Amino acid sequence: MAPTIKDVAKLAGVAVSTASYALNNVNKVSPATMKKVQEAARELNYLKNGFASDLKRTKTNTIALILSDLSGPFYSELIKGVQEVTMTNGYDLIACSSVGGAQSTAVKFLKEKRVDGAIILAHNITDDIILESAREGFPIVVLDRKIENEFVYQVEVDNIHGGYLATEYLINKGHREIAFVSGPFNSYDNEMRYIGYMDALKEHNITYQSKWKVFGDFTRESGYRATKMLIAQRELPQAIFYANDEMALGGLQAFKENKISVPDDISIIGYDDIQLSEYVTPSLTTIRQPKYEAGALAVHVVFQVLSKEKVEKSFKLSTELIERNSVKY
Amino acid sequence: MAPTIKDVAKLAGVAVSTASYALNNVNKVSPATMKKVQEAARELNYLKNGFASDLKRTKTNTIALILSDLSGPFYSELIKGVQEVTMTNGYDLIACSSVGGAQSTAVKFLKEKRVDGAIILAHNITDDIILESAREGFPIVVLDRKIENEFVYQVEVDNIHGGYLATEYLINKGHREIAFVSGPFNSYDNEMRYIGYMDALKEHNITYQSKWKVFGDFTRESGYRATKMLIAQRELPQAIFYANDEMALGGLQAFKENKISVPDDISIIGYDDIQLSEYVTPSLTTIRQPKYEAGALAVHVVFQVLSKEKVEKSFKLSTELIERNSVKY
DNA sequence: CTGTTAGCGCCTTCAC
DNA sequence: GTGAAGGCGCTAACAG
Numbered sequence: 191m192a193p194t195i196k197d198v199a200k201l202a203g204v205a206v207s208t209a210s211y212a213l214n215n216v217n218k219v220s221p222a223t224m225k226k227v228q229e230a231a232r233e234l235n236y237l238k239n240g241f242a243s244d245l246k247r248t249k250t251n252t253i254a255l256i257l258s259d260l261s262g263p264f265y266s267e268l269i270k271g272v273q274e275v276t277m278t279n280g281y282d283l284i285a286c287s288s289v290g291g292a293q294s295t296a297v298k299f300l301k302e303k304r305v306d307g308a309i310i311l312a313h314n315i316t317d318d319i320i321l322e323s324a325r326e327g328f329p330i331v332v333l334d335r336k337i338e339n340e341f342v343y344q345v346e347v348d349n350i351h352g353g354y355l356a357t358e359y360l361i362n363k364g365h366r367e368i369a370f371v372s373g374p375f376n377s378y379d380n381e382m383r384y385i386g387y388m389d390a391l392k393e394h395n396i397t398y399q400s401k402w403k404v405f406g407d408f409t410r411e412s413g414y415r416a417t418k419m420l421i422a423q424r425e426l427p428q429a430i431f432y433a434n435d436e437m438a439l440g441g442l443q444a445f446k447e448n449k450i451s452v453p454d455d456i457s458i459i460g461y462d463d464i465q466l467s468e469y470v471t472p473s474l475t476t477i478r479q480p481k482y483e484a485g486a487l488a489v490h491v492v493f494q495v496l497s498k499e500k501v502e503k504s505f506k507l508s509t510e511l512i513e514r515n516s517v518k519y
Numbered sequence: 520m521a522p523t524i525k526d527v528a529k530l531a532g533v534a535v536s537t538a539s540y541a542l543n544n545v546n547k548v549s550p551a552t553m554k555k556v557q558e559a560a561r562e563l564n565y566l567k568n569g570f571a572s573d574l575k576r577t578k579t580n581t582i583a584l585i586l587s588d589l590s591g592p593f594y595s596e597l598i599k600g601v602q603e604v605t606m607t608n609g610y611d612l613i614a615c616s617s618v619g620g621a622q623s624t625a626v627k628f629l630k631e632k633r634v635d636g637a638i639i640l641a642h643n644i645t646d647d648i649i650l651e652s653a654r655e656g657f658p659i660v661v662l663d664r665k666i667e668n669e670f671v672y673q674v675e676v677d678n679i680h681g682g683y684l685a686t687e688y689l690i691n692k693g694h695r696e697i698a699f700v701s702g703p704f705n706s707y708d709n710e711m712r713y714i715g716y717m718d719a720l721k722e723h724n725i726t727y728q729s730k731w732k733v734f735g736d737f738t739r740e741s742g743y744r745a746t747k748m749l750i751a752q753r754e755l756p757q758a759i760f761y762a763n764d765e766m767a768l769g770g771l772q773a774f775k776e777n778k779i780s781v782p783d784d785i786s787i788i789g790y791d792d793i794q795l796s797e798y799v800t801p802s803l804t805t806i807r808q809p810k811y812e813a814g815a816l817a818v819h820v821v822f823q824v825l826s827k828e829k830v831e832k833s834f835k836l837s838t839e840l841i842e843r844n845s846v847k848y
Numbered sequence: 849c850t851g852t853t854a855g856c857g858c859c860t861t862c863a864c
Numbered sequence: 865g866t867g868a869a870g871g872c873g874c875t876a877a878c879a880g
Binding site for chain 1: 521564566567568569570571573574579581584589590595596597598599602606611612613614615616618619623624627628630631632633652654655656794795798799800
């Protein structure tokens with residue numbers, strides 16, 4: 191059996207409480223006993239049980255970042271923001287995947303008081319689950335949806351404006367037949383980008399044509415297929431706005447295979463500004479989101495709530511157009 | 520105060536044990552009480568305290584994946600391998616960063632019995648820490664070092680052979696002056712690749728020249744600087760073997776800035792086969808590691824140990840050359 | 849099927 | 865400065 195604090199105390203010839211004090215550096219213990227205890231601990235190879243102490247303290251000092259897929263091309267900048275701020279505040283951070291839905295690790299951590307707060311960016315976690323997990327003293331910040339609850343906060347990037355920017359840019363470059371390759375219909379972000387797209391069309395008196403809306407699911411594969419489909423129908427738009435970069439990359443490949451030149455024959459624009467966008471040929475014009483800031487802000491909100499300060503329920507960050515070479519000049 | 524199982528029991532008018540049984544679906548409870556308890560739980564918005572139950576069970580059912588930097592360009596394939604196998608076995612997975620060294624979240628999870636096993640790929644975790652954390656019944660698998668301990672297992676890819684492959688390929692393409700841009704000196708993987716490089720030189724009767732060894736630290740920046748340095752000394756080798764792809768990418772940029780053409784003027788080869796390698800221009804010839812397999816194998820070992828099966832202490836996976844366009848034909 | 853009871857390992861008053 | 869004792873929230877014998 192693994193040694194407990196009791197064993198340490200016994201070996202050191204003191205009471206458990208004394209051992210506990212010594213091990214936690216509470217200045218209440220003589221240097222001599224301190225040393226005795228520490229030696230006993232080392233000798234037994236004692237490791238404390240973190241749960242037991244968390245249980246006692248009713249506080250874990252760690253926050254969870256919940257991602258839809260740990261291995262996905264997730265936003266490394268965002269994670270960096272989350273990580274740095276968490277560390278600065280002396281808290282621990284763990285990342286949990288929500289693969290598996292209601293049975294996932296993510297849900298276990300949300301619902302079982304294993305962390306003091308959570309940041310969610312995981313479309314496969316339903317609103318219901320979040321609502322069930324929300325409770326006093328347990329701040330949840332969502333980055334990918336809108337949700338009404340006393341204990342959940344949201345930071346979102348202004349995707350309507352981003353969608354508008356992308357579309358307007360295409361229009362300003364002289365394009366009028368502009369397709370929209372959509373993400374999955376249950377994605378809030380996607381929906382917002384679509385609204386921005388529609389707004390821009392309307393603003394410029396371009397009538398929306400449903401044939402120019404085609405569905406993907408944010409994967410490269412789906413962008414590839416959607417583009418192939420568009421190509422197969424013979425009539426190509428002048429430009430395509432892909433709801434994210436991954437799909438645009440798939441599109442790029444489809445065009446390459448069909449010897450359709452981007453941007454000479456058709457212009458395309460993505461969304462997200464993932465790292466690859468810069469390296470692909472032609473480099474991808476896209477919309478950048480302030481990812482680091484979003485992550486940092488999210489944790490910041492968590493800590494504000496934890497320290498019982500008053501916080502806005504909702505934040506909106508703005509986007510920026512990154513001009514590269516996939517749109518005809 | 521948040522409701523506990525006691526509150527639920529009281530409201531439902533049953534004993535705590537009964538409530539516990541009901542909540543955990545132990546078939547020992549009549550449908551009627553079952554329902555009463557569940558309703559009470561819902562009404563109070565009861566959420567169980569996972570720690571308390573882990574404490575009681577002395578088992579957490581989760582394993583930790585320890586990475587040097589959650590936001591880094593870490594091996595997404597590897598994570599996928601780890602994740603899938605973990606899920607298949609009905610365990611939970613959390614990712615912890617080791618940023619912060621001995622104070623990091625990673626160390627807290629290693630040392631405080633918060634997980635049932637761990638997989639480590641984090642150069643900034645020292646061997647000492649691992650040795651201190653190792654104990655009976657707590658399998659640790661390391662992916663980035665060699666370490667002697669009864670309770671730690673290793674799976675490594677055959678980096679000596681990989682380094683050999685890369686170098687030999689360069690030699691077979693007619694190069695004899697081959698530089699090695701090294702990773703940090705404390706990296707075991709780097710060391711192995713270097714040995715492979717040296718072996719290949721010797722095998723082909725090429726005498727090693729220390730001027731062709733220059734240091735980086737696995738970052739793109741360092742590859743850039745190392746390459747600039749090489750360029751600055753006037754005399755360029757015919758080919759460069761970068762100890763990882765990131766550094767090779769930095770090198771590519773340096774050459775571009777100096778109007779030195781890859782592969783016409785100089786050949787380069789990387790190591791890792793990260794996603795970008797394929798998209799950069801020219802695309803990067805490199806060594807691929809079986810990352811998914813490594814991850815999957817690592818967890819597999821963890822579970823074998825956990826179920827008290829006998830397992831090899833060490834595994835070695837092989838590498839593969841990916842031929843692209845950064846080496847002169 | 850249900851209730852009583854005894855800890856899991858640790859922290860923390862409270863007396864001494 | 866040190867020790868005894870109670871309890872954090874939950875589970876699992878053990879009785880009934």
